[in-house]
Amino acid sequence: MTQPFPPPGFIRVESAIPGIVVYAPAPEEDEAQPAIVEFKCPQCQATTAYSVVDGGLRCAHCGYYEPPARAIVGKGAQGFEFTVETLSIASQAHGWGETRQELQCQNCNARATLPPGRLTHTCPFCGSNRVLQQAAPQDALRPRFLIPFKIEANACRPIAENWLSSSWMTPKSLKQSTVAGFMGIYLPYWTFDTVTLAEWKAEVGHQETRRRYNSATKSWESHTVTVWRWESGRVRKFFDDLLVSGTAKLSRVLLTQLQNYDTHALVAYEPQYLAGFLAQAYDVPLEKAWEEGREAMRAATRKACRDQASTSQIRNFSMALDFSEESWRYVLAPLYLAVYRYNGQPYQVMINGQTGAIAGQRPVDWNKVWLAVGASVAPGALLSLIGLLGIVLGALLPPTLAVGMVLLALGVVLLIAGGVIAFNIINKARRMGDA
Amino acid sequence: MLELWETEVVVAVCPHCDWRYVVPTEKATLRCPHCFAADLEPVVDDVEQLPYLRPPELVTPFTVTKAVADKRIEEFADGIPFAPRDLNPETLRSRVQRLYLPMWLVDSDVMATWGAEVGFDYNVVSHRERYSDGSGWDTQQVQETRIRWEARVGQLERHYDNVVAPALEQHAAMEQALGAYALDVAQPYAAGDLARALARLPDRAPEAAWADAAPTLQAAAGEECRQAASADHIRQFRWSPTYTGQHWTLLLLPLYATYYLDDDAEPRPVLINGQSGRVFGVRRASMQRAQHTALIIVAIAAVLFLLSLVAGVAGLAAPPLLVVGGIGGVLALCVGLGGIIPIFRAWQFNRKPVETL
Ligand SMILES: [Zn+2]
Ligand SMILES: [Zn+2]
Numbered sequence: 001m002t003q004p005f006p007p008p009g010f011i012r013v014e015s016a017i018p019g020i021v022v023y024a025p026a027p028e029e030d031e032a033q034p035a036i037v038e039f040k041c042p043q044c045q046a047t048t049a050y051s052v053v054d055g056g057l058r059c060a061h062c063g064y065y066e067p068p069a070r071a072i073v074g075k076g077a078q079g080f081e082f083t084v085e086t087l088s089i090a091s092q093a094h095g096w097g098e099t100r101q102e103l104q105c106q107n108c109n110a111r112a113t114l115p116p117g118r119l120t121h122t123c124p125f126c127g128s129n130r131v132l133q134q135a136a137p138q139d140a141l142r143p144r145f146l147i148p149f150k151i152e153a154n155a156c157r158p159i160a161e162n163w164l165s166s167s168w169m170t171p172k173s174l175k176q177s178t179v180a181g182f183m184g185i186y187l188p189y190w191t192f193d194t195v196t197l198a199e200w201k202a203e204v205g206h207q208e209t210r211r212r213y214n215s216a217t218k219s220w221e222s223h224t225v226t227v228w229r230w231e232s233g234r235v236r237k238f239f240d241d242l243l244v245s246g247t248a249k250l251s252r253v254l255l256t257q258l259q260n261y262d263t264h265a266l267v268a269y270e271p272q273y274l275a276g277f278l279a280q281a282y283d284v285p286l287e288k289a290w291e292e293g294r295e296a297m298r299a300a301t302r303k304a305c306r307d308q309a310s311t312s313q314i315r316n317f318s319m320a321l322d323f324s325e326e327s328w329r330y331v332l333a334p335l336y337l338a339v340y341r342y343n344g345q346p347y348q349v350m351i352n353g354q355t356g357a358i359a360g361q362r363p364v365d366w367n368k369v370w371l372a373v374g375a376s377v378a379p380g381a382l383l384s385l386i387g388l389l390g391i392v393l394g395a396l397l398p399p400t401l402a403v404g405m406v407l408l409a410l411g412v413v414l415l416i417a418g419g420v421i422a423f424n425i426i427n428k429a430r431r432m433g434d435a
Numbered sequence: 436m437l438e439l440w441e442t443e444v445v446v447a448v449c450p451h452c453d454w455r456y457v458v459p460t461e462k463a464t465l466r467c468p469h470c471f472a473a474d475l476e477p478v479v480d481d482v483e484q485l486p487y488l489r490p491p492e493l494v495t496p497f498t499v500t501k502a503v504a505d506k507r508i509e510e511f512a513d514g515i516p517f518a519p520r521d522l523n524p525e526t527l528r529s530r531v532q533r534l535y536l537p538m539w540l541v542d543s544d545v546m547a548t549w550g551a552e553v554g555f556d557y558n559v560v561s562h563r564e565r566y567s568d569g570s571g572w573d574t575q576q577v578q579e580t581r582i583r584w585e586a587r588v589g590q591l592e593r594h595y596d597n598v599v600a601p602a603l604e605q606h607a608a609m610e611q612a613l614g615a616y617a618l619d620v621a622q623p624y625a626a627g628d629l630a631r632a633l634a635r636l637p638d639r640a641p642e643a644a645w646a647d648a649a650p651t652l653q654a655a656a657g658e659e660c661r662q663a664a665s666a667d668h669i670r671q672f673r674w675s676p677t678y679t680g681q682h683w684t685l686l687l688l689p690l691y692a693t694y695y696l697d698d699d700a701e702p703r704p705v706l707i708n709g710q711s712g713r714v715f716g717v718r719r720a721s722m723q724r725a726q727h728t729a730l731i732i733v734a735i736a737a738v739l740f741l742l743s744l745v746a747g748v749a750g751l752a753a754p755p756l757l758v759v760g761g762i763g764g765v766l767a768l769c770v771g772l773g774g775i776i777p778i779f780r781a782w783q784f785n786r787k788p789v790e791t792l
Contacts, residue, residue, distance in 0.1 A: 005548055006588055013664075020663035021590040084558040084578065298564050298572065318567035326561060 049276030079327030188246030205313030246282030380415030554668030600644035736771035
């Protein structure tokens, strides 16, 4: 053999049989991950931070720029299997630290205590940025990929103000209030890829018109009957990057409203991306998130099955579903968080750091709401009253009796329609307030 | 070199099939236990020039006794319709000979560099769901074993003992017929081993047999490398071995050989593994005997027919005889048709694939 032995990249490993030497490929060592990464400008020693506009590190002091070391991987980002080993480890430990961390700023010696799961720290005294990288219990369980920020922090204010004035239900004075202090944070997400294979069967109802001879009236009458027939089918549904939030610290309702992240923008994790932002490790373990993801997938698969039926009248529906080719990823996704005050009350706003989608709580002007409710119910009520009056008057003036009855009927119909509209308005207002 | 056998032996050769044996002197003119077509002839000239005359180091003893072998022969001969006249337990038993077949065992030191892909089993969790309108979702967790393949290379310095290498050109065919032998029970050769048996001389040199031993060695080394890597599977094992200190051992394997003559008077061997008792032989019905029986039946039918004819003619005079003639005619026809049965039985039996018991 002319090649060197052992080949490059192989290291000697334990052998269970004397006389046999075994070499294995050296485990892929991610470039030594320092526990704490500091961001200092090599030119002027000032603090650098990730610049959303430039997509890399930028020194605000001298303009020094450092592009990110890794390229976009998008949907090609490596997925991991649900091995028994990973699941058991992931259920015990959290991604990167679960206790509070004590930290001393290398720059100004200020001490700080970080809440559990915090992955970054910006010193409140000197403004220096740090990314913390404790050892994860398993390599796959540290954030391996992230979606970088695409929306700038100062673009958030117009988005939020526009949104505040976009609903008629909010108080007029809200338009004047400002939302400031948007804080960029990387949130933990689990993404899941799966193929579901389902077989279903059900009785599907079909409307058929039958003619019948009525001996009493001596005539043919037609009537419709529902005929139930068994149907069955197969569904194969591919789920690509289904996102499930990895944190329970923020409102699920709001998060799902702006979860429209595009995973084509995934990049391999680099501490640079986190410089100057907050970042949080997961606190919802993989298994629990996977359960949530599966519930969403099976519900979607069940709907796809029911959609295959030839009509929407379905009974005795049953199905069997197999999950296959399951894989998962632990990623970080960008979000801006802000709290604004209105009448002394705090309200939360969130903006998707990639797409700019916004969700949050808004105060509701209940006077406006009740006015709208009244307006939608009023025509029906009024018409019904007039109709009643006409009926009562019919005792004296017979022709009004018929008019009254017609008006009453019309009024009742309008009243019902108005009620439905009012119900929707109240619901929407309530959702807006306490989301 | 024959004196090394420590018993009175000569070399004998079969003029028909050319197999060469070492035989006890008093058995030098036996029927050849391979082709059974000729009697052995002692080799007189230049005996010492023949290759591989040295006695074997090891002998796998007969563990199947003559009594058991006889019983297997009886089972072999049993249940064959219209068996050839020569295929009967008595003749088969009377012709049984004890025979040893040679086999090489090689020991070798091996030094090599090797490479392979080794596989490790791991379990992944998946889910199956059932849904029905009545009872909602029912989730079932399932585990599936997958293999993670990884590259390994290494060096090997091992000694391998008793790697099997054929000493006969027909070794593979013999093994197919007789089944495998357990080699760990082999004992050192003793003079008494050849007292009642013949020993076939090797016709393959160790050098030639080495070509067959090398793959076996590679397979053994591959399996050891798998164990060394603590892996569950191995594939694409490749190595560049250097062999030293090869040592060859000759081993004898026991069997009983007998034969019967078929319809064409051709000898048909019946072999019994002397260790496991497995029987190899062709069990066939004799078409000749079946035809013979058929002919007799047809003859009876013809006689019957003639008698009926006579009865029929007589019936012209005495009408009741006409009935007897009619019945006789029908009977003759039936018996005549029955003549096909023996031929059919024999044909059907011979259609079955060659059996080993
Ligand atoms: Zn600088
Ligand atoms: Zn012969």
